[in-house]
Amino acid sequence: MRAAATPQKRRKILPKAQRRQQLIEATIACIARYGLASTTMHMVTREAGLSVGIANLHFKTKENLLRETLRYVAEEYHKGQIEIMRGSEADNLSDRLTALLNFQLGRGVTQRQKMSVWFAYYGEVGARPVYQKIVSAWDRAAARELEFLFASVIREGGYTDIDPGELAIGYAALIDGLHLALLVTPRELTKQSAKKIGRDFLQRAFPNHI
């Protein structure tokens, strides 16, 4: 007996760029759900609703797909940050700081999925130089931008005894740590509290701005 009505999926041909995007998103979903270690090509292609062979066609190897996925996630996160930090000429520095914090600790479920992926790769960074390169390149770019923003705030506020570079590293570390806490012990920390903690950090450094 045949299974009743498998709607007989019709094969669809799409431009390369679109398929690549589709596969990268399926990879993100799988890593978030099953972990980097146990994500297989079958899972990814099934998630994308495509056949196994497609992966080879667009990415050649699994290693390539994973690398491109990391590149995608890293770029998205850091570009968002950088855009906010640069801001428009109009908005003042206080608002930019607040907007940055809201971006870094905001968003809904999507954000959680991205966080999982993010840390899955961090975990392998020690063993895979390629991952380290991708991540650290973006990290450097974001760090420079943050340092620049902090330097402006320091100048405007006339704060003394603050090194913008060091403070930027500290703030970035705090945000990373809060992400980790939200991922590992979500019961102990709400996104609200996390934001407050980030805000308090900035307030102690820039009391006139926050």
Next chain:
Amino acid sequence: MRAAATPQKRRKILPKAQRRQQLIEATIACIARYGLASTTMHMVTREAGLSVGIANLHFKTKENLLRETLRYVAEEYHKGQIEIMRGSEADNLSDRLTALLNFQLGRGVTQRQKMSVWFAYYGEVGARPVYQKIVSAWDRAAARELEFLFASVIREGGYTDIDPGELAIGYAALIDGLHLALLVTPRELTKQSAKKIGRDFLQRAFPNHI
């Protein structure tokens, strides 16, 4: 022709506890070097200088070995912290804070190996509830202790407007973030700078103590 002088390793029988310890340490070394994903049982047992079957004898499955290894690393790190935070009646609070910072960001190569392992597991936490349980149990214990220490400092220093619980989460997050930065972008951050950043955080919160 026979290979010259393989010293013909003599089989040695040791108590269970010792072998388990040996295998856990070999697992740590392998994870740090090759990553959690690509660590195999062959690698671990070769690293330990033993045969493959030994793993089954002492841990039954790979999953068990990995779980016990995480338990071991988590326990070691958090117990060390907690011990310092409790301190002896004698030493004052300022010294305890400094000692804690030195412990968390101190040590040499060993520490780096442990850090790799630590984050390798964090990366899988999203996908493996067991890991989450182990890590979060210890995290909670350390967080309570830190909150208690901070509360003492706040009382002694008469600081107002500081919630010890929130500050503890912030400080712990900062330290985690600094570990991550040391792992991912070691070129951008020395252990010295990391310590200074941690110290600055405490100083802004407790100006009379640091």
Next chain:
DNA sequence: CTAGAATGAATGATCATTCATTCTCAAGTT
């Protein structure tokens, strides 16, 4: 009509796990 996108069964490599066999050593025996 055809270039090339998409498929998925087949292939071969890798790896966790098993278990029949070997070896060790402490307790017992002479």
Next chain:
DNA sequence: AACTTGAGAATGAATGATCATTCATTCTAG
């Protein structure tokens, strides 16, 4: 002191499962 013995620690070749990758074939759309 020398020898025996058996409980169980340790071994590693063999097994079977999983998975990435391949490629002959099918299908699509301009």
